[in-house]
Amino acid sequence: MTDPLDPERDHLVRSRTALARMRRHAEHLFTTGDQVAGDAYSSETLGRTLRQRVAELADDPRAPLFFGKLTFDTGEHAGNRYHVGRRHITDEAGDPLVLDWRAPLSRTFYQASARDPQGVAVRRRFGWAVGTSGATLSGFEDEHLDRGEELGTASRILTEEIERPRVGPMRDIVATIQPEQDVLVRAELDASIAVQGAPGTGKTAVGLHRAAYLLYAHRERLRRSKVLVLGPNRAFLRYIEAVLPALGEVDVAQSTVDELIARVEVRGTDTPAAAALKHDPRLAVILRRRLGQYVREPEDPLTVTDGSWRWRISVDALRRIVDDVRREDPPHALGRERVLARVISMLLRQAEAKRGDSPPETWQRRMARRPEVRAFLDHVWPAVTPEELVFAFLSDPSPAAGMLTEAEIATLAWAKPPRTAKAATWSAADAVLIDEAAGLIERLPSYGHIVIDEAQDLSPMQCRAIARRCEHGSFTLLGDLAQGTTPWASRDWADTVTHLGKPGTPVVPLTTGFRVPAAVVELANRLLPALDVAVPPARSLRRDGTLRLAPVTSLVEAAVDEARAALKQEGSVALIAADAAVPALAAAVEAAGLDAERVTVLPASLAKGLEYDHVIVAEPADIVAAEERGLHRLYVVLTRAVSRLVVVHTRPLPAVLAA
Numbered sequence: 001m002t003d004p005l006d007p008e009r010d011h012l013v014r015s016r017t018a019l020a021r022m023r024r025h026a027e028h029l030f031t032t033g034d035q036v037a038g039d040a041y042s043s044e045t046l047g048r049t050l051r052q053r054v055a056e057l058a059d060d061p062r063a064p065l066f067f068g069k070l071t072f073d074t075g076e077h078a079g080n081r082y083h084v085g086r087r088h089i090t091d092e093a094g095d096p097l098v099l100d101w102r103a104p105l106s107r108t109f110y111q112a113s114a115r116d117p118q119g120v121a122v123r124r125r126f127g128w129a130v131g132t133s134g135a136t137l138s139g140f141e142d143e144h145l146d147r148g149e150e151l152g153t154a155s156r157i158l159t160e161e162i163e164r165p166r167v168g169p170m171r172d173i174v175a176t177i178q179p180e181q182d183v184l185v186r187a188e189l190d191a192s193i194a195v196q197g198a199p200g201t202g203k204t205a206v207g208l209h210r211a212a213y214l215l216y217a218h219r220e221r222l223r224r225s226k227v228l229v230l231g232p233n234r235a236f237l238r239y240i241e242a243v244l245p246a247l248g249e250v251d252v253a254q255s256t257v258d259e260l261i262a263r264v265e266v267r268g269t270d271t272p273a274a275a276a277l278k279h280d281p282r283l284a285v286i287l288r289r290r291l292g293q294y295v296r297e298p299e300d301p302l303t304v305t306d307g308s309w310r311w312r313i314s315v316d317a318l319r320r321i322v323d324d325v326r327r328e329d330p331p332h333a334l335g336r337e338r339v340l341a342r343v344i345s346m347l348l349r350q351a352e353a354k355r356g357d358s359p360p361e362t363w364q365r366r367m368a369r370r371p372e373v374r375a376f377l378d379h380v381w382p383a384v385t386p387e388e389l390v391f392a393f394l395s396d397p398s399p400a401a402g403m404l405t406e407a408e409i410a411t412l413a414w415a416k417p418p419r420t421a422k423a424a425t426w427s428a429a430d431a432v433l434i435d436e437a438a439g440l441i442e443r444l445p446s447y448g449h450i451v452i453d454e455a456q457d458l459s460p461m462q463c464r465a466i467a468r469r470c471e472h473g474s475f476t477l478l479g480d481l482a483q484g485t486t487p488w489a490s491r492d493w494a495d496t497v498t499h500l501g502k503p504g505t506p507v508v509p510l511t512t513g514f515r516v517p518a519a520v521v522e523l524a525n526r527l528l529p530a531l532d533v534a535v536p537p538a539r540s541l542r543r544d545g546t547l548r549l550a551p552v553t554s555l556v557e558a559a560v561d562e563a564r565a566a567l568k569q570e571g572s573v574a575l576i577a578a579d580a581a582v583p584a585l586a587a588a589v590e591a592a593g594l595d596a597e598r599v600t601v602l603p604a605s606l607a608k609g610l611e612y613d614h615v616i617v618a619e620p621a622d623i624v625a626a627e628e629r630g631l632h633r634l635y636v637v638l639t640r641a642v643s644r645l646v647v648v649h650t651r652p653l654p655a656v657l658a659a
Ligand SMILES: Nc1ncnc2c1ncn2[C@@H]1O[C@H](COP(=O)(O)OP(=O)(O)OP(=O)(O)O)[C@@H](O)[C@H]1O
Pocket: 161, 162, 171, 172, 173, 176, 177, 178, 181, 197, 198, 199, 200, 201, 202, 203, 204, 205, 206, 480, 514, 515, 608, 609, 610, 611, 639
C-alpha cells in the first residue's frame, strides 16, 4: 500500500526547490540592484528592499514550509487544492505551491467550520517532527467539513503543539491560530483594538501575528510608516524577538516604552509618591499651561534697519500675529517659526511697496537673522527645549497651585534644584514628563501601527507618549487587568484607550488558555476576587499538568531539590521568588551545579509574559509582601507554568490562596 504521506513529501521537495530558486533570484537581483537603479538614493532603497526580500525567503529547516491544506469542492475554487504555509511559494510558471497564511484565501483555513465550510471539503493539518537537522513530515489530520466533521480544540495536532515542552524563545502559532484569535489577527489596519485576556490566552501571540498580517496586507504603507512592538522589558523582548523574523518579517521595531521615549540619561530615582504624581495625567495639563506662559504679548513695535531703509511693524500688527498663531495651537517650536515667517512676510510687503520689486530669498534670510528680529522673537515666543520646560517646572511647581495641593507641590519640587537643565539628574518618571514636553514643543513621527503588550501596566502619561506616536496610525492593545503590578496600573480599559488617544476602542476578550494547566488556573483564580478588577475568567484547554503545594522547613534547600528533580524531565525550569531572595537562590543553584542553560532563577518582577515548563515558586508570602500590588504579582508568577507548578513555602500561604 502506498503511504498517503508520499505525495505530500513530493510536494515538500518541490516547494523547497522552488523556494531555493526564488531566493537565488532575489540574491541575483540584490547583487545587480545597484547597476539597475539610477541614483545613489534609489539604489540604496532598492538594495534595502532586495536585502529584506532575501532575508524573508530564508529557508529555516526547523520551520516547516506548510502546515495545512485545503481541498475545495464548491464555490469559485471548486476542484482546487492549496497548501498553506509561512510564505508564498510559486513554481516556475508562477502558480502557487504554498499560499502565505496571510493571503485572503488562507483565511478559510482558520475560519471554515462544519456549519460554514466556505467551499472546503477537507481541511488537512500536518504534523511535523522537528529534530536537530530540521523538520520532517510525520503525519496529518483531516477534517471532512463536507461530512460535518470538525475537531476544533480536540485536534491532536493542536494539543501536541500546546503541550510540547517549551525550550528557547517564543515560537509562532501560524499552524494552529484559533478562530477567535484569527478575527483579531486579521482586523483592519484602521481598526484599533484592545484585547483583554487571562494569562496564556495567546495575547502576545495574537499581537505579533497581527503585526505580520498587517505588514503583508499593507506592505507599502507600513514599510514607510513602520510597525512597532512595545513590551515591558528587554528580557521579554528577547523572548519574543524571533517570532516575527520566523514569519518573514524582519523590519519591525521592538522596544520598551522607556527606550521609545529616551531623550535623557536616567540616573535618578523618585520617591514612590513623586513617581506616582509624575505619571498623573494632570501633569500633562500643567506642562501645557506652563509652556503657554512662555509666550508673551508684544509690547513695542518692531523696527528693523535694512541698509538705508527702516521697516516698522506696529504693536497691534505684532499682537495679531502672535494671537493668530496661538489660536492655531501648533507645537511650540513650529509656533515660533510661524511668528517669524509672518513677521518677515510683513517686512517683505513693506520692502516691495517701497522698492517696487521683490527682494531676493537671501534678503528674507538676512532679515530673519537681524538682531532686532531675534530679540523680538526671543521675547514673545522664546525657544525652549523639553528638558528646560521640565527643569523649570520641577525647580518651582508652585505656579500650578490651582491644580496641585500644597503637599503635591512639595512632593514634586526638587529639594535642591540643579543650576541648569543640563546639570539635572533625571529619573525614569522625569523622562516621561520630558517626552510630554517634547510632544508640546515638536511634532513626533507617527507609526503606522503599534502593538502594545502588557498594556495594563502603563500609566496615563506613558499612554500619552504612545498616543503621540500613533496619531495617524492604529494600535493593538494587549493586556490583563488582573496582572497590573505598577502603582498606576489600569483598572478599566476605557481609561487606557482614552489616554492612548482613541476613546471608544472596542475591548475584545480572549478566554481560552493555551499555557496554564486547568489545575494551576484554578489555584491562580482564587486570587481574582482580591485583585479588584472585573475580568472574565479563563478556561484552560489543558487537562494535563500538575500542581503541588509543598510546605517545607528549609526554603533554599527545598527549592534547589525541586529544581534538580525537575531537570529529570524535558523542558525549561524556572525558580521564581521575590526579587530580594534571588541572589541567595541563584548562588545555591550554582553551588549545586545545576544546568544553568535549563534552570532560570527569576525575580518575580521579571516574570511577566514569560513561560516555563516547570515552575517552582518560592515563598508566595514574600512575593506578596514585597510590593503594594503583591497579590497581582503572585497571580502573574503562578500563571507562568506550562506543565508543572510546585509552590514551596515555609510561611503560611496567603489566606486567599489557601481557601
Ligand atoms: N492558537 C494557539 N496554538 C498553539 N499555541 C498557542 C495558541 N495560542 C497561544 N498559544 C501558546 O500559548 C502560550 C501563551 O501565549 P501568550 O504568551 O501569547 O499568552 P498571553 O495571553 O500573552 O499570556 P500572558 O498574559 O501570561 O502574557 C504560548 O506558548 C503560545 O505559543
